[in-house]
Amino acid sequence: MAAAARLVLRTASGAKVLRAGLGWLGAPIRVPHAAAHFTFHPDPVPTRHGPTQKMNLFQSITSALDNTLSSDPTAVIFGEDVAFGGVFRCTVGLRDKYGKDRVFNTPLCEQGIVGFGIGVAVAGATAIAEIQFADYIFPAFDQIVNEAAKYRYRSGNMFDCGNLTIRAPWGCVGHGSLYHSQSPEAFFAHCPGIKVVIPRSPVQAKGLLLSCIADKNPCIFFEPKILYRAAVEQVPTEPYLIPLSQAEVLQEGSDVTLVAWGTQVHVMKEVAAMAQEKLGVSCEVIDLQTILPWDTETVCKSVVKTGRLLISHEAPVTGGFAAEISSTVQEECFLNLEAPIARVCGYDTPFPHIFEPFYIPDKWKCFDAVKRMINY
Amino acid sequence: MRKMLTIISNVLRASTKKNGAQAVSEGARVVVSSRSYADFTPQASFDIKGCDLHRLEEGPAQQAVLTREEGLQYYRTLQMMRRMELKADQLYKQKIIRGFCHLYDGQEACAVGIEAGINPTDHLITAYRAHGYTLTRGGTVREIMAELTGRRGGIAKGKGGSMHMYTKNFYGGNGIVGAQVPLGAGVALACKYQGRNELCVTLYGDGAANQGQIFETYNMASLWKLPCIFICENNKYGMGTSVERAAASTDYYKRGDFIPGLRVDGMDVLCVREATKFAADHCRAGKGPILMELQTYRYHGHSMSDPGVSYRTREEIQEVRSKSDPISMLKERMLSNNMTNVEELKEIDVEVRKEIEDAAQFATTDPEPPLEELCNHLFSNDQPLEVRGTHPWTKLKSVS
Numbered sequence: 001m002a003a004a005a006r007l008v009l010r011t012a013s014g015a016k017v018l019r020a021g022l023g024w025l026g027a028p029i030r031v032p033h034a035a036a037h038f039t040f041h042p043d044p045v046p047t048r049h050g051p052t053q054k055m056n057l058f059q060s061i062t063s064a065l066d067n068t069l070s071s072d073p074t075a076v077i078f079g080e081d082v083a084f085g086g087v088f089r090c091t092v093g094l095r096d097k098y099g100k101d102r103v104f105n106t107p108l109c110e111q112g113i114v115g116f117g118i119g120v121a122v123a124g125a126t127a128i129a130e131i132q133f134a135d136y137i138f139p140a141f142d143q144i145v146n147e148a149a150k151y152r153y154r155s156g157n158m159f160d161c162g163n164l165t166i167r168a169p170w171g172c173v174g175h176g177s178l179y180h181s182q183s184p185e186a187f188f189a190h191c192p193g194i195k196v197v198i199p200r201s202p203v204q205a206k207g208l209l210l211s212c213i214a215d216k217n218p219c220i221f222f223e224p225k226i227l228y229r230a231a232v233e234q235v236p237t238e239p240y241l242i243p244l245s246q247a248e249v250l251q252e253g254s255d256v257t258l259v260a261w262g263t264q265v266h267v268m269k270e271v272a273a274m275a276q277e278k279l280g281v282s283c284e285v286i287d288l289q290t291i292l293p294w295d296t297e298t299v300c301k302s303v304v305k306t307g308r309l310l311i312s313h314e315a316p317v318t319g320g321f322a323a324e325i326s327s328t329v330q331e332e333c334f335l336n337l338e339a340p341i342a343r344v345c346g347y348d349t350p351f352p353h354i355f356e357p358f359y360i361p362d363k364w365k366c367f368d369a370v371k372r373m374i375n376y
Numbered sequence: 377m378r379k380m381l382t383i384i385s386n387v388l389r390a391s392t393k394k395n396g397a398q399a400v401s402e403g404a405r406v407v408v409s410s411r412s413y414a415d416f417t418p419q420a421s422f423d424i425k426g427c428d429l430h431r432l433e434e435g436p437a438q439q440a441v442l443t444r445e446e447g448l449q450y451y452r453t454l455q456m457m458r459r460m461e462l463k464a465d466q467l468y469k470q471k472i473i474r475g476f477c478h479l480y481d482g483q484e485a486c487a488v489g490i491e492a493g494i495n496p497t498d499h500l501i502t503a504y505r506a507h508g509y510t511l512t513r514g515g516t517v518r519e520i521m522a523e524l525t526g527r528r529g530g531i532a533k534g535k536g537g538s539m540h541m542y543t544k545n546f547y548g549g550n551g552i553v554g555a556q557v558p559l560g561a562g563v564a565l566a567c568k569y570q571g572r573n574e575l576c577v578t579l580y581g582d583g584a585a586n587q588g589q590i591f592e593t594y595n596m597a598s599l600w601k602l603p604c605i606f607i608c609e610n611n612k613y614g615m616g617t618s619v620e621r622a623a624a625s626t627d628y629y630k631r632g633d634f635i636p637g638l639r640v641d642g643m644d645v646l647c648v649r650e651a652t653k654f655a656a657d658h659c660r661a662g663k664g665p666i667l668m669e670l671q672t673y674r675y676h677g678h679s680m681s682d683p684g685v686s687y688r689t690r691e692e693i694q695e696v697r698s699k700s701d702p703i704s705m706l707k708e709r710m711l712s713n714n715m716t717n718v719e720e721l722k723e724i725d726v727e728v729r730k731e732i733e734d735a736a737q738f739a740t741t742d743p744e745p746p747l748e749e750l751c752n753h754l755f756s757n758d759q760p761l762e763v764r765g766t767h768p769w770t771k772l773k774s775v776s
Contacts, residue, residue, distance in 0.1 A: 081616060084686075107586035107622045108553055108614055136552065139588070175474045177537055179551040317764050344766045347751065353475060353537040354526035355750045365766045 036174065036226070037362045038266040042233045043203055049236035058228045060202035060235045061090040061167075064209040065128065067239040069098045072126050075213075077103045079113060079130025079167075087132060088169055088228050114140035114166060118148050118218075121164035126213060131168040134222055135182045140166075148218040149193030162216035167209070170198065170222035171263055172314050172360055177353035183262075183315040183346075188220055189292045189324060195219040195244060196291040200265040202233045207242030208289065215244060224262040247295035249302065253284035256370055257302040259311045259325060261288045264361070268312065271366040278367075281374055291321055299325065300332045307338035308373045312361050317345035339376035342369040419443040420713040424647045430630045430637035430667075436654035440646040447710045450488050450645050452724050454703045457484045457508045459732045460517055461676075464507070464524055468680045472740055473524045477538045480508040482675040485702035486609055487512045489648025490577060494656055499567065501547040501560045502579035504539040505609075505674075509579075513546035517731055521739035529738060534745040535753075554580060554587030557606070561597045564604035564665070575603035575659045577652075583614025585628050594632050594665070601664035605655045606632065608669045609642065615678040616687040629669035642670030643700040673700070752776065 045052060055063060068075050077091060083105045085092035095103040106113050110131055117129035131137045137144075144166070152160035172181045188196045195217050199205035205223065212219035250265070251272055258268040265287045272283035284302050288294055303309050309329055311322035322343040329341060344361045352359050419441055427435045461481040467473045480487070487508035490500070502509050510520050515531050523530030524538055531541050532549075541549040547563065550556040560578025567574040584590065585608055597604045608628040612619055619626045629637035636658070640651040648670060655666045673696045677684025684693070710716045751763040751774040761774040 084616065105617065105621065108583045109586050109588060111588055138552075175476075177475050178540070180476065317766070347765050347772065348763050349751055349754055352535065352750060354534055354744055355747070358747060358750060361766045 036230070037357070037360050038263055039270060040201075040227065040231045041266050041269045042231070043201055045234040046203055046236055046240075049240040050238040052234040052236050054232060055202050055235040056229050057202045057205055057223065057231045058088050058090045060206040060233075061209060061223065062092055062094070063235065063237065064206040064213075064239070065091060065094060066097070067210065068126070068128070068213050069094060069102060071239065072213075074124065074163075075102070075126040075128065076120065077128045077130070078106050078117070080106060080108060080132045082130050086130065088223075088225065090130070090167075090223075090228075110136050110139040111143055114143040115147070117164050117166065118143060118151070118161045121161035121218070122151065122159055124163070126163045127161075127165070128213065129164065129166045131166060133180055133182075133225075134168040134170040134184050135179045137166075137168055137184060141187070144188065144194060144218075144220070145191045149191050151193075151218075153193060160216070161218050164218040165209075165212045165221060166219070167221045167223060169225035169228075171224045171226060172351070172356065173226045174356070176225075176351070177356070178350050181314075181351040181356075183222075183313060185222060185261075185291045185313075186315055186319055186321045189321050191292075193218070194292065196222070197244060197289065198222045198224070198262045198291060199289065200224070200262055200287050201227070201231050202235045204242060204287075204289065206235055207240050208244070210239050211241045211244050214241065219244075222262070226263055242289075245290045245293050245295055247289060247298040248287045249284060249298065250287055251283065251285040253282040253306065255281045255306055256283045256308040256310060256373060257286060257299070257306045258283050258366075258370075259286045259288055259299060259309065260313065261291065262313075264312050264314065267361070267363050267366065270363045271370060274363065274367050275370050279371060279374060281370065283370070288325075294325070296328055296332070300329060303329050303333045304336045307336050308342075309337075310342045310344060310366060310369050310373065312344040312366055314346050314360055316348045317343055318348050320345050339373040342373055344369050415714075416444055416716060417714045420709075420715060422646055422709060424644060424650060425641045427641075427647075427651055428629065428639035430627075430632075430639075431634075432636045432638065435638055436640075436650040440650050442646060442709070442715075444710075444715045446492070447706065447715055448720075448724065450492065451703070451706055451710070451716075451721065452728065453488050453491075453512065454484045454645070454706065455725060455728045456517065456731070457481075457487065457511055458703060459728050460511065460520065460735075461507060463732050463736050464521070465676065465680065467521075467525065467736060467739070473538070474526075475537050476504075477524065477680045478505045478678065479676040479680070480505050480674070482696070482701075483609065483611060483642070483672045484508060485645045485648055485705075486607075486642050486670050486672055488702075489642075489645045490607070490652050492645070492649040493652025494575070494577060497545065497572070498574050498656075499545045499547065499560075499563045499576040500579070501550070501556045501563065501576065503553065503556055503581060503584060504549070504551055505581070506539065506541055506549040509546060510541040510543060510549070514543040515541065515546075517735040518738050521735045522742050525739040525742075526744060527739060527742035528745040528749075529742040533749065535749060554584040554589050556580065557584070557587075557590050557593045558596075560606075561593045561602055561604050561665075564597065564602040565600065567603055568601075573660055575605060575656060577605045577607060579607045579609055581614065582608060582610040582612065582619050582626075582628060583617070583622065585631060586623060594635055594667075597665040598632075598635050601662065603659035603662075604665040605652070605659060606635070606665060606667045608667070609672055610669050611672050611674045613674075613678070613687065616682065618687065627669075629667055632665075632667040635665050635667045637667035637669065639669045639671065642672030643696075643702050643705065645702060645706055748773070748775075 082091045083095050117127040120127040199208045260268045275281040326341045344366045429435050461479045491512035519531040526534045539551045564576040629639040641647045658666045751772045754774045756776050763772045763774045
């Protein structure tokens with residue numbers, strides 16, 4: 001009885017319904033299943049970069065890495081389990097194509113992987129290191145912050161590890177709980193000398209990853225793991241670059257600016273649609289893309305136009321990157337603000353196991369924030 | 377014995393044809409009363425495999441004495457662990473357990489053997505394949521299963537899940553590979569400092585053996601002569617990577633270098649128990665840390681998302697199951713030495729199965745923790761603490 005009641009609740013809240021076979025009276029059985037909190041919005045097919053192919057996020061990453069290995073003879077890819085294709089299939093087929101001296105496994109040692117990667121990069125080869133989950137990047141934190149970020153500065157430009165790119169799956173996935181769901185971009189945003197990039201879709205991922213690899217600074221590229229299979233788009237097969245440190249305005253609007261990155265961008269698109277439909281409010285949606293160094297100009301220009309700003313991310317609100325954006329915007333656009341800047345983020349708790357649906361900043365919480373800002 | 381049973385069963389069969397149910401029950405009563413537990417051997421001595429030694433003059437005894445009570449207790453725990461893991465597999469496939477689930481079946485002899493070699497007042501810490509240790513360290517199957525399903529009756533109030541289970545003197549249950557090893561050394565330091573003759577058993581796997589912090593810990597433990605038993609559970613695969621492809625030296629018992637080590641057959645409960653006793657004596661005598669490599673095997677893949685057959689053959693798994701299964705080994709030993717009989721073991725099996733079913737039922741029907749629990753126990757605070765949430769208009773309370 002309680003189980004049935006729970007079923008009714010879940011479906012009433014707009015949960016995605018899975019057909020688990022036919023049940024009583026031939027009606028499809030609705031399996032109580034935590035629904036995804038977003039709907040992926042693909043971008044229009046790009047026309048400027050040549051022929052395209054249908055790819056999901058992990059395939060677009062493989063395509064980017066394939067392009068890199070073929071055009072750059074010094075490029076090497078390494079990390080835990082990358083040889084057979086990686087736990088998220090991002091490196092499938094690369095070892096067979098390019099050889100085991102270019103695509104190889106490391107033992108289980110994140111600090112070792114990044115430290116080793118810095119060495120490879122300093123010596124002149126293009127190093128693409130994979131950390132299996134962003135949650136495991138912390139043993140490597142010292143190497144990234146104290147070594148990679150400061151190499152050029154401390155050597156007076158004599159040495160640098162710009163050839164280093166670190167990739168890691170990032171963000172909530174529905175069932176990851178404490179150690180497979182974290183979004184650690186805020187920890188790295190506090191470190192001058194590295195770049196932090198987060199794509200929202202396959203087309204963006206390939207272009208941004210190629211830009212990170214080409215960039216002459218060490219870059220950390222976080223890949224939203226929940227989008228690996230869920231996000232499918234037509235992606236150009238040839239290499240192309242999407243510039244770093246340039247935020248993209250996905251949708252123009254006049255009343256509220258919504259800023260997000262990664263998976264949360266898709267939540268924001270839905271919020272914008274809801275706001276237009278239910279409140280008649282026109283929202284401008286911005287994908288920040290590069291967290292560090294971030295595009296202050298685009299965001300501030302937008303806020304000058306709209307007067308209201310909502311920033312949203314899955315990471316805990318205290319000290320999250322929204323705090324940095326909020327602080328800068330109030331410095332630059334103080335007199336333009338119509339309402340306090342809203343941050344709709346995760347709670348200040350570890351990423352929970354059973355409470356995930358309550359923890360994440362879903363579209364309802366964001367919509368609520370938009371409503372309050374409009375009525376301020 | 378078998379002949380007698382055949383004679384009796386023939387008599388029963390013959391009598392049922394004539395008189396029906398009445399004769400069967402009388403016949404059955406005859407069967408039961410003719411077997412009394414006084415007929416069983418109270419204890420027996422078994423030859424066990426010797427251990428490879430590193431920096432040790434002599435190793436654990438190569439003969440182990442097993443009493444009937446011990447044997448039955450080990451059997452019950454091994455079977456309980458096995459059934460519990462298989463039940464968890466079932467519940468996971470039904471999506472009642474979600475998240476990550478790393479099963480321990482095949483490795484039961486390690487947990488049971490270690491517990492038999494230490495005292496309940498000693499301490500233990502391990503990595504994420506922790507369900508077995510939670511059971512041996514005092515957790516009940518109910519609490520464990522309810523934690524897997526994330527309910528309020530769970531051992532960590534439903535907030536930890538599969539990888540974060542704790543009991544008194546059992547420090548979990550740790551998700552980050554290798555991170556538990558320095559913690560274990562710290563617990564050992566506390567044991568030494570408090571002078572209660574306790575020690576800490578610190579477990580990690582063959583994959584974790586390549587983490588830097590393990591070596592930092594070896595150094596500290598050896599320098600300060602901490603009563604720490606380092607145990608490497610070598611199940612031959614670090615997720616999907618075989619030990620040959622991950623480690624420059626697969627002699628994990630020697631990797632402690634200046635720390636003495638032993639390599640033990642981890643599929644034999646008695647081997648593990650004797651080795652643990654030997655190691656515990658070493659630590660309690662104040663000689664410092666010691667390293668044990670338990671050679672064991674897991675039947676399931678790394679976790680429930682891993683079928684476990686893409687990096688090893690089904691034949692290999694079958695071979696281990698048929699030749700070295702810990703439960704079969706113990707069963708055979710006890711039966712061939714007349715320490716028990718098939719019926720008694722079957723009774724235990726039935727009881728175990730019932731307990732698991734009850735636990736699964738509880739785990740499925742117990743309610744989830746209330747939403748207030750989301751923020752509780754963040755810090756230790758006298759007054760409830762305000763926790764900032766998804767927007768500035770609502771704040772949640774954290775109580776500790």
